[in-house]
Amino acid sequence: MTKFFVKNEYFSVEDTLTCGQVFRYKKLADDAWEVYSLDKRCVLKTLHDGVECETDDEQYFKDYFDLSFDYGKVVKKLQTFSELAVPIEFGKGIRILRQDIYETIISFIISANNNIKRIQGIIEKLCARYGSEMSGYYAFPTLAQLKTATVAELKELGLGYRAEYIYETARVLDGALQSLTTVTCDESARKVLLSLKGIGSKVADCIMLFGLRRFSSYPVDTWIFKANQTDELNTPQKVREFYSRRYGEYAGLAQQYIFHYTRNFLNK
DNA sequence: ATCCAGGCAGATG
DNA sequence: CATCTGCATGGA
Numbered sequence: 001m002t003k004f005f006v007k008n009e010y011f012s013v014e015d016t017l018t019c020g021q022v023f024r025y026k027k028l029a030d031d032a033w034e035v036y037s038l039d040k041r042c043v044l045k046t047l048h049d050g051v052e053c054e055t056d057d058e059q060y061f062k063d064y065f066d067l068s069f070d071y072g073k074v075v076k077k078l079q080t081f082s083e084l085a086v087p088i089e090f091g092k093g094i095r096i097l098r099q100d101i102y103e104t105i106i107s108f109i110i111s112a113n114n115n116i117k118r119i120q121g122i123i124e125k126l127c128a129r130y131g132s133e134m135s136g137y138y139a140f141p142t143l144a145q146l147k148t149a150t151v152a153e154l155k156e157l158g159l160g161y162r163a164e165y166i167y168e169t170a171r172v173l174d175g176a177l178q179s180l181t182t183v184t185c186d187e188s189a190r191k192v193l194l195s196l197k198g199i200g201s202k203v204a205d206c207i208m209l210f211g212l213r214r215f216s217s218y219p220v221d222t223w224i225f226k227a228n229q230t231d232e233l234n235t236p237q238k239v240r241e242f243y244s245r246r247y248g249e250y251a252g253l254a255q256q257y258i259f260h261y262t263r264n265f266l267n268k
Numbered sequence: 269a270t271c272c273a274g275g276c277a278g279a280t281g
Numbered sequence: 282c283a284t285c286t287g288c289a290t291g292g293a
Contacts, residue, residue: 020274108274115273118291160289165276200276221274235283236275259274 002058007050010071012093014046019094019260021210023107023120024127024140037064038100039132039139066098066213074250081247084254087261094256097210102177103140104211109165109198111206118158125157146170165198172196186214202236209252218244218251227262 013033017025024036031046042055042064055061062068075092078084106126111119123140130141130149147170154163169176176192183189189212193204205219220228220236220243228239247254 109276111273112275113273113288114275114290115292118273122290155289158290161276161287162289198276202275206274219274222272223274237283263274 001054001056003052003054004058004062005050005052006065006067008067010075010093011051011065011067011095012046012091013044013051015091015093015260016065016095016097019091019256020116020263021097021206021256022099023111023116023123036127036137036140037061038103039134041134041137064098066095069095071095074253078247078250078254078257081254084257087257090264091257091260094253094260096213096215096253096256098213099211100140101180101207101211102143102173104207105169105173105193105196105199106140106146106166108203108206108210109169109196110159110162112162112198112200112203114162122158129153129157143170143173162198168197169199180212186216189214201240205240205252209255215252216244216249218247218255221259223259223262224255227258227266 017033017035022035022037026034028034028043033044035042035044037060040055040057040060042053042061045052045054053061075088079088107119107123110122110126114122127138127140130145131138132142132145133139146166149167149170151163151167154166157163159166173196176196179192180189183192186208189208190204193199193207194201199207202219202221205217208214208217209219218240220240225236225239228243233239233242243255244251
């Protein structure tokens with residue numbers, strides 16, 4: 001177990017973990033959080049002058065939190081859009097995580113037409129049932145472990161109709177992951193993702209953004225749609241087109257600020 | 269009881 | 282190409 005300290009104006013542990021990009025985390029105390037990724041764990045304590053991180057795999061989590069990336073410049077760019085001023089101010093410590101692509105794919109298939117609380121519960125059960133036991137927690141199941149699950153078993157976790165999506169996708173995921181490592185442009189990656197059962201436009205965009213670090217993706221879920229909908233932008237696809245063009249290469253980060261702000265203020 | 273949640277697949281114009 | 286419908290589950 002090693003500790004490292006992060007002094008960074010653009011790193012709020014709470015905002016980063018609770019803005020909907022990751023589901024495996026726990027609040028330990030007012031300023032202490034725990035996050036899990038694959039079979040790893042990191043404990044984060046927010047102190048007066050920065051964040052203290054404790055983990056067995058320091059390099060993994062430095063990469064996971066993308067700590068070498070400078071958000072200052074990006075935030076400055078996005079602040080030129082006046083409608084983003086308040087959302088950015090509210091969630092300016094959000095960082096886009098570099099999550100494992102496989103875990104992201106499975107997690108966001110589960111996320112479809114579901115709410116975050118329930119998504120977290122299902123993933124937790126999935127880990128407890130199929131993942132390896134670590135000291136004090138369960139790892140996310142490997143693909144091989146996941147493939148041992150039957151549809152009926154998966155339904156017992158509360159997956160509903162998504163059980164079949166997980167089952168079917170698990171059968172072909174080795175190949176898909178392989179082609180994802182070889183594709184270059186965003187469009188080809190998107191096509192590979194869309195070919196998988198349970199992945200449509202929105203889930204593909206989430207996976208691109210949170211699992212492949214494609215900052216230009218602009219996922220449109222019910223919250224974003226409510227926030228952006230107008231008489232003209234009256235479908236999710238139109239909202240997606242308009243705002244990904246408007247915000248350009250950092251549309252995904254803009255989307256996170258809007259999502260986080262909308263979900264915390266405009267509704268409960 | 270109806271609506272909603274980080275929507276998707278399949279069928280039909 | 283676009284639009285429509287059914288869908289598991291649990292909390293509000």
